[in-house]
Amino acid sequence: MVNYYVRRTARVFVTIFAVMSLTFGLIRLLPGGPFTQLRVQLLRQGLPPEEVNKQIANLQNVQPDAPLWVQYFDYMSAALQLDLGQSIHYSRPVVDIVARAAPWTIFIVVVSTVLMFAGGIVLGAIQAYWEGSRFDTAVSSVSIAGMSIPFYVLAILLLLFFSYRWSLFPPSGTADPSIENQWSLEYVISVIRHGALPILSYTIVGVGAQALAMRGNSIQVLGEDFVEVARLRGLSDGRIATRYVARNAILPMYTGFLLLLGFRLGGTIILEQIFNYPGLGLELLNAVNRNDYPMMMGTFLVITVALVVGVYIADLTYGKIDPRISKGDSSEAY
Incomplete structure (x- = not known):
């Protein structure tokens, strides 16, 4: 069992290392390479090449005139210290x-x-019974x-009716900027009001799939001999529904929850753009539009690492909630 955790943990570090390397390489494959436009702008301002290289080095933690392997080593060393460079914008x-x-x-x-998931589990269980x-x-x-229905279509409809036509929810932002006390109930x-429409956009289009999955799992469990x-x-x-059916029907959905x-x-990215919601997705989109390479690389790296960590947590915890995984037992978990 210890070897299982060691292998999974090692795989996480290898994956993150590969993602960091891929990020470094992909940015340099963009037309013109990183900081080309910025270099031209700085040179037009009359700055000497040495000063231009110094400013670019401060932005990305690499020497632009150094060999590629040196740039790669500098970037990886800085990223491992949570130094992702400085945003150009x-x-x-x-x-x-x-x-x-x-x-x-x-x-x-x-x-x-x-x-x-909560709504889908409840609806699916009732459908099964x-x-x-x-x-x-x-x-x-x-x-x-x-x-x-794509979530962005629903998002546009919610924004049109609930924000612009009926004025029930704010159309953009994360909170009212006039509220200074961030620990107050008003804040x-x-x-909640600013995040309601983005949350509803994601929830409504996904609850049906979870309900159908829970329904199928529950019907399958209801037909088992142990029930x-x-x-x-x-x-x-009531005890059969909660102790036997619900537990076994929810287990296959657990990994999907963390992966999702x-x-x-x-x-x-699309959702935050529609609602002008300043999260990671909107920052990544703005970085692409502004050619803000350090911001682009840093945001992409954080999002990808979050996905890897989600898969890792799912691997480690699934065996805890379902002992059959760690014991290699194919019988039902009672």
Whole structure:
């Protein structure tokens, strides 16, 4: 068992190392290479080449005239120390900007994913127990229809009606800037109101898929022999539903929950652009539009590492919630 954890942990470090190397290489494959435009602008200002190289080196933690392997070593060394360079646009460390934007993205991603899974689990469980009923048919139809709607289409509709037409929610931002006390109840309510529409956009389009998955898992578990044995033993329907059916039906969805958290961190670019929500996704998009290479590299690296860590946590914890994984047992978990 120890070897399993060692292998998984080693794989995480290898993956992160590969992502950092890929980020370094991909940015340099862009047309003109990084900082070409900035170099031209600085030279036009009359700065000597030595000063231009010094400023560029401060932005990315590499010497632009050094050999590529030296630049690679300098970049990797700085990144391992959480030094991702300095943003060209903000003239501030990339780490500071990421630290400011990340909580907002994490907020809408975590809340929407939790609501989506909670709603999907409840609806799917009820559908399984009422299989074939009108409720089951109606919810399945709505779920399939909801899965076919892209989240950004729903986001635009929510923004159009709830913000611009009915003025129920703010159309942009993360909180009311006029509220100075960030620990007040008024500020918390403002944060919730600003994040409500992005959260709903992610939640509504995803809850149907989770409901259908939970329904299928529950129906499969209900047909297992151990459920019939539990009924013959005289156990109540409530205990069978929670202790046997729900637990075994939810287990296959656990890994998907953690993976979806990681994937959604990278998928917030469009959502945050629609609502002008200043999170990691919007910062990455702005960095691309501004040719802000250090910001681009740093944001992409943070989002990718978050996904890798999500997969790692899923690997380590799945065996804890389902002992069959660690024991190699294929029987049902009671």
